[in-house]
Amino acid sequence: MHLAFVQTRCQAGLLAPEVIVEIHLGSGLPGFQVVGFSESATRQIRGRVRSAILSSHLKWPDFNITVNLAPTEQPKEGPRYDLPIALGLLVASQQLPPSSVAGREFFGELGLDGGIHPFRGSLCAVLAATEAGRECGIARHGAPEIAALTGGRLIAAPDLLSLCAQLKDACPKYVRQETALDHDAVVYPDLSQLKGQPLLCKALEVAATGGHHLLMTGPPGVGKTLAASVLPGLLPPLPEKKAQELLLMQDVVGLAASDTPPFRAPHHSSSVASLMGGTARALPGEISMAHGGVLFLDELTEFPHAVLNQLRQPLETGHIRVNRAQHQHQYPAQFQLVAAMNPCPCGFAGDPDRRCRCTPDRIRRYCQGISGPLTDRIDLHITLQRPSPEFLLMKSNGEDHSSGHVRARVAQIQRRQRDRQGCLNRDLSGDDLLKACLMETDTEGWLIDAVAKLKLSARSAHRRLRVARTLADMSEERRVAISHLKTALIFREAPPGDDASAI
Ligand SMILES: [Zn+2]
Structure with a gap:
């Protein structure tokens, strides 16, 4: 035959x-x-x-x-x-x-x-x-x-x-399963390198703990890129399923295999297909290669509107559908977004040493360049200043601020969040969010006052609550208290010159 x-x-x-x-x-x-x-x-x-x-x-x-x-x-x-x-x-x-x-x-x-x-x-x-x-x-x-x-x-x-x-051969030699992945192959900068910026360190730890997306605003050279690349080193090892999804995508696009939380920083001039996925063979894009890790968008305002708008779907659902002529595939894309932008087109608004030459109107248009629905998903906003020169000589105080220590804490608190509500604080909304916060009546009263004084929208107030829940988790408290809400207000989207400490 x-x-x-x-x-x-x-x-x-x-x-x-x-x-x-x-x-x-x-x-x-x-x-x-x-x-x-x-x-x-x-x-x-x-x-x-x-x-x-x-x-x-x-x-x-x-x-x-x-x-x-x-x-x-x-x-x-x-x-x-x-x-x-x-x-x-x-x-x-x-x-x-x-x-x-x-x-x-x-x-x-x-x-x-x-x-x-x-x-x-x-x-x-x-x-x-x-x-x-x-x-x-x-x-x-x-x-x-x-x-x-x-x-x-x-x-x-x-x-x-x-x-x-x-x-x-009746008994062929099977390949021995001995080579596991090299977990030390990817090393991220350590958190201790940011010791001169305590607020930034705090923001990064909050972001890692609650899975919150982060937007950093600050003049050029203030360390935004370094800060973003520290974050994946604070994340606990990927759960098995996520690690497998990541490995499969790395294999499909031809990247070296690694199950460390990835860090991807696509340039703003990258094509929509390379970012979102869907080149000729409908392969996964940068946002999928950041699955389980960090997607860093530097100079956020330079990214085309089409790209930023398309980010909303994966941010909501954790996956992206890629359509090309004969192929339609769905790829996982559950990443933590870290975005960075200058405070104004010239970059020096709010800088004590350099003069900003932008008109208020130009700054307003610049900030409007990023879409509202995208910033709605970003719980943490932080405005950065250049650290003072003395910090360069400051010795770190013990190991408590190393990435390894923070990572261990983050893993523990994330487990607690999942046990309590089945997800990270980032994904809480509506009634579930209020239920998880367990606020006393006077805390609720304080919050309502603050929302009225600062004219916060309902969405913005919810973002503060999510961050406050994470802060309470970090201090191992069951209830969100006024102190947590106060700190959470520091990390909000503030118009220039606005000061949350006024309340
Ligand atoms: Zn300017």
Whole structure:
């Protein structure tokens, strides 16, 4: 019988649906066709697979070869089907027994010399195959990491010939799952580097603890970028599911695997597709690569309106839908937003040493450049000043302000928040928020007074409450008290010259 079936998978977002490679060797003039593929794509596949088989001292079957990838409606592209096609040809031409490919799936591109190369998306494919209870044959490069991350039974080989030898073996050698991720590979700047700015340190710890988004306003050179890059180092390790989602996306776009909370800082001139996702192959964008970590938008006012408006959906739902001609995928995008902007177009408004030359009207228009619905989602606002020079020589007072210590505290308090309300304080709203705050009557009275005096909108008042809840959590108190509300008012969006301490 000149027929063979080999199992593999294609890529659809972060999913890897099953594909069966069917090979038929027919009589008639020797030829090679792949059903549904263009002539040039077919020629390329034939070129690679034929060279790989011949370079491996195996025989190219001189038949009229038909290759079909079923089901036909799945998106199929790229050379990822080289290896399963080659194995199918070897089985159909009786150079390999059918039992050697049964119950197994195969993933890999072939080089002309018969070498097996990994491709983007291997991790998704192996994970899906492992969940389906099948073994996998893959490239040797990167196999130990994939085995450790998926827990799969993998047969890995550097080239087609040695893979065939292993497949014929009744007890093949499986890849050992020993290489875990290097957790020290990503190191963020330490919080102690910001020791001259106690308010900023406090804001960062509050942001980390309650998961609050943060907007920093301040003149250039005041350390906004440094502050933003400190934040991911304050976040506890990612929960297993989030880490897996992140690893799959890194694999799909070809980034090095890391399950440390990521830090992504796309430039304001980046295209909408590279930020939100949806390049030609509908791949995830920067906001998805920040999943579980920090997305830093420096010079927020320079980002196009279209981008800032599109951020609202992921900020609300924690995922983004990416639509491209034939592909529609959903990618996770649950990130903590840190944004930074200058106080005015020239950057020196409110600076005691430099003169701002902007007209009030220009400053107003500049601040209006960021959309209201976006700032509505940002609980913490902080205005930064340049730290005084004496702070450069200040010695840090013990280890209490290191990122490691804060991270341990943050992890503990986040657990408490989840036990209490099933989410972080950032995600509290409406009745749940009021219930979680447990305010005494006099605290409520104080809040109502403050809201009236400062003319806060209802949304802004809710943002203060969320921050106050986090501050109370940080001082291990069950109820939100007036002192927490007072501190929370410091971190609000204040018009220039306004002073919250007045109340
Ligand atoms: Zn100015």
